[in-house]
Amino acid sequence: xxxxxxSLKMTIQTFNQQAEQLQTGLKSGEMAPETVQSALPxxxxxxxxxxxxxVDSGQWRSAITEMNRLLRLLQIDLQFLxxxxxxxxxxxxxQQSLQHLAQLQALGQGLLTLAA
Numbered sequence: 001x002x003x004x005x006x007s008l009k010m011t012i013q014t015f016n017q018q019a020e021q022l023q024t025g026l027k028s029g030e031m032a033p034e035t036v037q038s039a040l041p042x043x044x045x046x047x048x049x050x051x052x053x054x055v056d057s058g059q060w061r062s063a064i065t066e067m068n069r070l071l072r073l074l075q076i077d078l079q080f081l082x083x084x085x086x087x088x089x090x091x092x093x094x095q096q097s098l099q100h101l102a103q104l105q106a107l108g109q110g111l112l113t114l115a116a
Contacts (some may be wrong), residue, residue, distance in 0.1 A: 008053050008115050015046045016108040023101035026094065036097070037078040044071055050111065060114050063107050070107075074100040 008068030022039055029110055031039075074097055081093035 005115060008050070008055075009082075009112060011046065011049050012108050012111050012115065015043065015050060016105050016112075018043050018046060019101050019104045019108065020108045023098055023105070026101070027098055031036070033078055033081040033094075036078060040071075040075055040078065047071060055114065056089075058115055059110065063110055063114070067104055067107050070104050 007109075018039075021029070022043065026033070026036050033034050038109065047067065051068065077093050077097045079092060081097060084090045084093055
């Protein structure tokens with residue numbers, strides 16, 4: 001089942017908002033890595049309708065493929081962040097996680113443009 005154009009846009013906006021909330025929480029320290037990691041399945045669930053949307057565009061396919069990859073990398077980085085004991089490793093994984101979340105948001109904004 002394909003989403004209508006307006007439903008697809010709303011889904012992308014919701015995905016972007018949640019990614020931004022996770023990024024803000026992780027950056028400020030308000031959210032522990034465990035909390036961000038436990039919220040990741042919800043973010044991935046919000047991505048599923050975007051992933052399966054029937055949009056006939058090579059740019060769309062490229063963007064969602066990259067977003068899917070970034071979600072997997074984010075999950076791995078958060079797992080490493082949770083178990084890291086060295087402050088340098090913790091900082092590196094936190095920065096990588098924040099970068100992945102920022103890239104997800106940027107790609108989501110690009111999808112909004114393509115969905116227009």
